[in-house]
Amino acid sequence: MSRLRAALAPLLLVLVLLGVWELYADLHSASSFVLPPPHAVASALWDNAGFLAANLAKTAEEVALGLLLALALGFALAVLVHLSGPLRRAVYPLAVGSQAIPIAVIAPLLVFWWGFGVLPKLAVIVLICFFPVLVTTVDALGAIDRDQLKLLRTLDASRWQAFRFAELPAALPAALSGARIALAIGVIGAYIAESQTATSGIHAGLGHEINADLTALQTPRAYAAAIVLFALAIACFYALALAERTLAPWATRSRGETP
């Protein structure tokens, strides 16, 4: 019953938004090539379910792998930056600058290196997603109580043991929080990656498909694909929240979270 009530508010909000969209489209405010009404998008979704699912599989693979790699890279960089002052000064500005690189500039190089497969897409997603993980993890590592480290020193912990017993577990939930932020931009990152680096094969991913549909004036199907991306982002977000609750229950508890 309480679960039902909890689902009520988000459901209601979605219905209201769909209603406004439907009304706006039906009043012929815009051509259906520009803004198809929700019912047209829904039927495009239904009619192309298999096609969209095949492309979703491709994009979901990119997002999932890219996010995992970004999590690993962001975490590893954060540890290095945390442990070494010179590395912090060397790496941090470059990491910030890397976020300003227009993907179109490096896309040809990525394709030149890795061809038309999944690798260039992963590179783009990792480039976009590692940054939030890096920042949240560095902050968490820096926020560890100094008394905690003093205590560990009097318990004769080595630098590595202090890291393993106190810093690593403290940084883990922060890295996962960073990954949740990264995810929000990771899905659009997959779209950008697919747009910028060509793909061989029938199903090239939702981003690629959206661009093709827009060119072919198949706007309802492009919208349907966008809605699938929308759902993918939400699903990944909750998957990460679940991972955080499972791997680091103490962190969600201290925040008093009930996602």
Place this chain on the structure above:
Amino acid sequence: MATELGSRARPSAAAEAQGERDGDDRAHELAIDVHDVSRTFADRRGTHVQALAGVSLHAARGELLAVVGPSGCGKTTLLELICGLQTPQAGSIACEEAVLMPQHDLLLPWLDALDNASLALRIAHVRRAEARARAAELFAELGLAGFEHAQPHELSGGMRQRVAFVRTLLSGKPLLCLDEPFGALDALTRAEMQEWLARALAHEPRTVALVTHDVEEAVLLADRVVVLSPRPGRIVEQLEVGLARPRRRTDSAVVALRERALDALALGRSAAA
């Protein structure tokens, strides 16, 4: 005289030793030997703040030494010097291996009570099962049975401090440095904890340096009370307690000593002002 120092029953021996330093023969009988130590810090604006000025103190093995003083008088600095976390700029320190118990329990939230208590053993590469078993033994002996698997957030402040104390004991070091261990607790819990600590130390004797701003706590627990002045910390007075245990806070001797310590604190304040 050196032979008298090891016994807990004769805490006064260490105080006598404080008067004059005449030989190395007693040095290895002392758990704490701080000689004429000074420590200065640069604060955030770069001005120099002297935390300790020419402090000398000694503790024999098995002695419980309490250091009282107003906040900011360098008590924590003194403990960190004893633990080897800082080095003095002047003077010398020779202490047995010391372990720190900070004011906040600092239990790791991702470990249960036994894992937290046995942290030092894990650091010493003892296998987890064995480390937990040894912690569980102490839990049973010190009245913590039933809390072995509790997560830190499930424990009250007093219970958390008890687990932190077991963690300190299991470091295996002969000298315990307790930095206002009950300062963050409410008055009732603090009184309970003082009794518990006295029992725990009777069961697991160690040399203890207890830093506190609570004069009554110092008199209840310690063999000797060292009173520090406000910053820069200097020793105003050393009081021999020499009362039988267990002590009650209403005992006239305890009350009298508390008054003397408070007078010494006031004296230190007026001298600094």
